[in-house]
Structure formats: C-alpha cells, structure tokens
Amino acid sequence: MDPIALQDLVQAVNGTLLSENIPEGLQITGAEYDTRKIRGDDVFFAFKGENSDGHRYVPKALEEGAAGAVVSEKPESPVPGKFYVLVEDTIKAFGDLARWYRSQFSIPVVGVTGSVGKTTTKDMIASVLSEKFETVKTEGNFNNHIGLPYTVLHLSHTTQAAVIEMGMNHLGEIDYLVHIAQPTIAVITNIGEAHIGILGSRENIFRAKSEIFSGLAAGGTAILNGDDDYQPMLKDDAKAGKIFDGKNPAKGFHLIFQGEGENCDYRAVDIRDDLEHEVTFTGKTPKGDIAFTVPALGRHMIYPVLTACAVGHLVGETNEEIRNGVLHYVPTKMRMETLHLPGNILVYNDTYNANPQSMKSGLHTLARTKGYRHVAVVGDMFELGDMTEELHRGIGSYVAELNRDPEHRIDALITVGEAAAFIAKEAKAQGVPDVFCCNDKEEAKVVLDDQIRKDTAFLVKASRGMALEELTKYIGETAEKE
Structure with missing residues (x-):
C-alpha cells in the first residue's frame, strides 16, 4: 500500500477523528485486521463479528506499532499519540477505504467471477500478465467482502496490473465487490450450479454473476464463455450494460467470447487432453494461432488459457509473452x-x-x-x-x-x-x-x-x-x- 494521509483515510471511510495531538504529516502505510500482521504506521480495523470483536485487540495492535485504529466503539482509554477513527461499521469502512484507494490507480484491473474455475482463471491471467507487468492478484480465496478490499489495498505505485477474484453466495454481493474493484476487464467463467441451494435456481446464479457488469468501467471489455448455455443472455446483458433487471444505462462494453465453438473470438482446436502431465491445443485468436502447452490437466483448462490470452492481447502482450505465461502457470494446491x-x-x-x-x-x-x-x-x-x-x-x-x-x-x-x-x-x-x-x-x-x-x-x-x-x-x- 502506498502511503496515504490520515485526513484522506478519515474522508474515505466517512468517519470522525477522535484523537488530538497526532503527529503532523502522519502517513498510513497499510491496513490490517489481524494484529499478527501489523507493521509500523498501519491502521488497524476492529472488525466485529458474531463470535469475535476486534475492539478487544486494539490495544495489542497499537502496541505492535499501528498508528491508529478504525473503530465503531469509542475507546475507554485512548492511547496518547495514537489516532482513532469512529465509524458505524468497520467492515463497510474497510470496503470504503479500498474503493477510494482503487480510484487512485489508472491500471488494467481484471475482475473474475463465475461458478467454476474462478481461482484457476485468476491465477492463469496473473501468470500471463506477469510476463510483462508487475501484477497483484487475489491470494488464495480472498474473494469476499473482506478479502477483496484487502487485495485492493495491496496495490502500490509499482503495480502495473491487477487480477481480482469475486466470490458470492447471495444476490447483491458481486454488485458490492465490483464497485470496490472497479475492473476495466470483466470475466465470467461460466454459469453453473454452485450455490444453487442458496440462490434457488441457475437463473438467480446468472443474475448474481452478471452483477459484475454494473461496475465495469465505461468502454471496458467483458470476456465470456462462448460454450456456456447462458451465453446468449450474458451477451444481451453485457451489451445493455445492465445487471439483469434493467438497471444502469448502456455503457458500450466490448464483448469477447472464448471456447470451442466456431463463433468464439478465441477458440481452442486440436486439443490433446489425454496426456499425463499437460494439455496441449492450438488457440485461434484475432492475432494469429498460438500453440499452447498447459502444465495442468483437464480439457477444461482451455477456458482459463483462452481467457488469459484475450486479456494479454487487450493489454498489449505479444503471442510469445502469452504462450510463456501459460507455460509458467503453477496450479494451486488441492486443485487438480x-x-x-x-x-x-x-x-x-x-x-x-x-x-x-x-x-x-x-x-x-x-x-x-x-x-x-x-x-x-x-x-x-x-x-x-x-x-x-x-x-x-x-x-x-x-x-x-x-x-x-x-x-x-x-x-x-x-x-x-x-x-x-x-x-x-x-x-x-x-x-x-x-x-x-x-x-x-x-x-x-x-x-x-x-x-x-x-x-x-x-x-x-x-x-x-x-x-x-x-x-x-x-x-x-x-x-x-x-
């Protein structure tokens, strides 16, 4: 995280500064909610949950070197020289800070959601982008209302691109996350049955995933699975620039489809998925054919590769850089x-x-x-x-x-x-x-x-x-x- 002024923090979270006699020119250099990760001049967010209350750990965070804390309860014994910012909801404030912080960067940001393959696709895109750009990506499964802001707050002046995964269990969650991440490129891997027990139907899953369009930058690009049976509706939704129910005016999105179908912009042919260590195929792209060797197993790997290829082309990478990025992909543990x-x-x-x-x-x-x-x-x-x-x-x-x-x-x-x-x-x-x-x-x-x-x-x-x-x-x- 690049240093930010205390006043910018207070305004971003819509909070009230309770402290006095704070060192002039104080800069905040990080945001944490875990006292074990505190470094000097970080701000500690005291999250309150059903089974824990971060306010109990504010003294520990300050003792570990935090410059101050964002709290929803006034401190009983304020520590001299430390600041306290009072807000209604510290978790929401964390997201508000990340939303403001993201707006300070003019870089390619790829938002990834979908029922299956989010993490694999995110990692593949990051591997391809890393061939040319200093890239920040979501670590592990930090893809929720806490993990996504945490990832955004790790951007810095050296960051040239970011790949941010967005998970959800309920309608409205992607809509919240996408307005924090503010992607310039949106990816929906597919519309499947994951979480159908909560959302009730594939149509509701479709509604939830397509919320990503609500926060896609004007003139941005949506990369969609051309083989998915929900593709026609996703295409209509993306073109209209709406969530599903007609909200938001058209934004003029660019659409890219990837898959095996003949109408896909990025298409896989000559697929060999019966090898012991890898999958090979030829990617037919608008910028020429690319012979891919994927160091992972399963025919489904064509989809994250084609998506990453499209992203690479959008940000100016060469076919060789893209091919090498795929070759350098490292599968996540416990995922095939x-x-x-x-x-x-x-x-x-x-x-x-x-x-x-x-x-x-x-x-x-x-x-x-x-x-x-x-x-x-x-x-x-x-x-x-x-x-x-x-x-x-x-x-x-x-x-x-x-x-x-x-x-x-x-x-x-x-x-x-x-x-x-x-x-x-x-x-x-x-x-x-x-x-x-x-x-x-x-x-x-x-x-x-x-x-x-x-x-x-x-x-x-x-x-x-x-x-x-x-x-x-x-x-x-x-x-x-x-």
Missing part, C-alpha cells in the same frame, strides 16, 4: 494437484472444493488418463439445497456414461458421505461395477486398502467441508509402505 507416488501411483488431489461441473471435469480427466486403473474417491457437494439428490445422482449417471467407453472408464467408485451416497446408488442402478458407498473417511480408508496398488490413478474430490485431503494423505502414506 498431481501427485506421483511409488508403484506408479498417480493422485489427482482436487479436494479444495466441488460442484457438479467441476466434479464431472475431474472424472473426465481421470477416465482419460492412459496407462492406469482409474479409482474415483468422491464426497459430498455442498450448498445444493433441494437439488442435492438430483445433482449427486447426476454424477453417478455421468460415471455410467464414461464407462460405456471401455478405454476411458472408472474402474472403482468410492463415495464418502450422506449426499455422495446418491452418486453410488445411481451408478449401481446404471450397472457400474465396483461401487463402494462409505459413511465417512474411516470406512473409505478400509476400502482404499484394497485399491492402493501399482499402476493406479486416483481422483480425490469433494466440497471443502469434507476435508478429503485426509484420504489423499492416506493414499500417499500407504503407497510409501508398499
């Missing part, structure tokens, strides 16, 4: 992370999260891995609401569909959890052999003992709350003993 174990055992550790689309992508990748037996270990997918049974059964049906091709099949299916049992039931009903339905991870370990053998590839995948990385670890430890 590839582990090679003794006995020629391969594990796709995709345990960070799961939804119906990403589950099918993982199973497709496993089934197309050559030279191995294929064992899928899959657990519950959360936040599917009334569609939980239907969407889990859909995964069981997809396994049966894969198994109709004798060369690309799932040799054993292990399900873990109450909802995942519907996967097992449907797979069995459609004739899939070797299906094991486990109540918990301990039962799954017993089944795995007979499946961990040489020349076997495993997919381990479920929603975050299932913590199936425990089974990934178990496979690794067992393989080491063999």
